[in-house]
Amino acid sequence: MAGTEPLLELSDLVTSYRLRPGIGRPGGEVRAVAGVSLTVHAGETVGLVGESGCGKSTIARTIVGLVRPSGGKVLFDGRDLGALPAKELRRLRRDIQIVFQDPYASLNPRMTVANLIKEAWRIHPGLVPRERWDDEVDALLERVGLRSEHAGRYPHQFSGGQRQRISIARALAVRPRLIVCDEAVSALDVSVRAQILNLLQELQRDLGVSYLFISHDLGVVRHLCDRVAVMYLGKIVETGSKEEIYRSPAHPYTQALLSAAPSLDDWRTDESDEIVLTGDVPSPLSPPTGCRFRTRCWRAQDRCRDEEPAPAERDTGHPVACHFPGALPPPTTTAPDSGRLTKE
Numbered sequence: 001m002a003g004t005e006p007l008l009e010l011s012d013l014v015t016s017y018r019l020r021p022g023i024g025r026p027g028g029e030v031r032a033v034a035g036v037s038l039t040v041h042a043g044e045t046v047g048l049v050g051e052s053g054c055g056k057s058t059i060a061r062t063i064v065g066l067v068r069p070s071g072g073k074v075l076f077d078g079r080d081l082g083a084l085p086a087k088e089l090r091r092l093r094r095d096i097q098i099v100f101q102d103p104y105a106s107l108n109p110r111m112t113v114a115n116l117i118k119e120a121w122r123i124h125p126g127l128v129p130r131e132r133w134d135d136e137v138d139a140l141l142e143r144v145g146l147r148s149e150h151a152g153r154y155p156h157q158f159s160g161g162q163r164q165r166i167s168i169a170r171a172l173a174v175r176p177r178l179i180v181c182d183e184a185v186s187a188l189d190v191s192v193r194a195q196i197l198n199l200l201q202e203l204q205r206d207l208g209v210s211y212l213f214i215s216h217d218l219g220v221v222r223h224l225c226d227r228v229a230v231m232y233l234g235k236i237v238e239t240g241s242k243e244e245i246y247r248s249p250a251h252p253y254t255q256a257l258l259s260a261a262p263s264l265d266d267w268r269t270d271e272s273d274e275i276v277l278t279g280d281v282p283s284p285l286s287p288p289t290g291c292r293f294r295t296r297c298w299r300a301q302d303r304c305r306d307e308e309p310a311p312a313e314r315d316t317g318h319p320v321a322c323h324f325p326g327a328l329p330p331p332t333t334t335a336p337d338s339g340r341l342t343k344e
C-alpha cells in the first residue's frame with residue numbers, strides 16, 4: 001500500500017476523558033489515547049489489538065465522532081475531520097460506520113429490522129429514493145445472510161449472530177467505505193463467529209470496504225487482517241504486516257501477547273520460553289515515564305525510564321517503539337521485579 005493515499009489516517013491522535021473527583025478518588029484527566037498514528041488503506045483490513053483498557057474503543061469512538069479528540073487529527077480521504085464545515089462532515093461521516101460488540105445494546109429494541117435500516121436513509125436523505133426502500137431492505141438482508149421475512153421482526157426475536165448481521169446490514173445501508181468493527185465478533189460462539197468473519201470477508205471482496213478491526217483475540221485478527229497494530233496503555237507499540245507481527249514480533253509486549261496464545265506463536269522455537277505477563281497495566285491517569293511498558297518489561301533499562309521510545313523501523317522491517325527490540329526469545333534469567341514479565 002506504500003505510495004497510495006490512506007483512506008483513514010490518524011495522526012498523533014490524543015483523546016482524553018475528564019474525571020470528576022469522587023469519594024476516595026482524585027479528579028484528573030485520563031489520556032485514553034496518547035498520541036496514536038495509524039493508517040488504513042482502501043480495501044485493507046487493519047487489526048488493532050491490546051489488553052482491555054488500552055484505548056482501542058476510544059480510538060473507535062473518536063474515529064466515528066462519538067468523542068472529540070483533544071489533540072492530533074483524524075483524516076479521511078485526506079481531509080481533516082476536525083476542520084470540515086458541518087455539512088461536509090455529515091456527508092463524510094456516512095462513509096465511516098461502526099459495528100459494536102453488543103448488537104442488542106446498539107439496536108433500538110422498539111424498531112423493526114426494516115425501520116432500523118430505513119432510519120439510516122432518513123438521517124441521510126437522498127441516498128436511496130423512498131420508493132426503493134422496501135426493495136433495498138430486502139436486498140441488504142439477503143446480502144448479510146438474512147431473509148426478507150425478517151424485515152418485520154424486532155431485535156429480540158433474533159440470535160446473537162443474526163443481530164450482528166442486522167448491525168452489519170444497517171452499517172452497509174449508507175454504503176460506507178470504512179467499517180470500524182469494535183469487538184464485533186467477541187460475544188459470539190465460535191461457529192457463529194466464523195460465519196460473521198466470512199461475511200465480513202465476502203463484503204470486502206464484493207464491495208471493497210475497508211475495516212479497522214478492533215479485537216483482543218489474536219487468532220481472529222490473524223485470520224482476518226492484512227496489517228496489525230499493537231496497543232499498550234494509549235500508545236501503539238508495534239505495527240506491521242500480519243506476517244511481520246506473527247512471525248517476528250520485535251516489541252516485548254507483542255511477544256508476550258503472542259506467547260499467551262500458544263497456537264498462534266510461530267516465532268518462538270522453544271516452548272519453555274513462554275512469557276507470562278504479570279502485574280497490572282498502570283493507570284492511564286499516571287502512566288510511567290519514558291516507555292509505558294517498562295514496569296512490566298524484562299528488557300527494561302535506565303534509558304527506558306528516561307526516554308520515550310519513538311516508533312522506528314527495526315531490522316524486522318516494521319516500526320517498533322522500543323529501545324531494545326528483538327526477535328529472539330527473552331533471556332532465561334528470571335525478571336528482577338515481580339511486576340515485570342517473567343517466564344515460568
Ligand SMILES: Nc1ncnc2c1ncn2[C@@H]1O[C@H](COP(=O)(O)OP(=O)(O)OP(=O)(O)O)[C@@H](O)[C@H]1O
Nearest residue numbers: 017018030032051052053054055056057058059284
Ligand atoms: N467515558 C469514560 N470516562 C472516563 N474514562 C474512560 C471512559 N471510557 C474509557 N475510559 C478509560 O479510558 C481507558 C481506555 O478505555 P477503552 O474502553 O478505550 O479501552 P479498550 O482497550 O477498548 O478496553 P475494553 O476492551 O475493555 O473496552 C481506560 O482506562 C478506561 O477506563
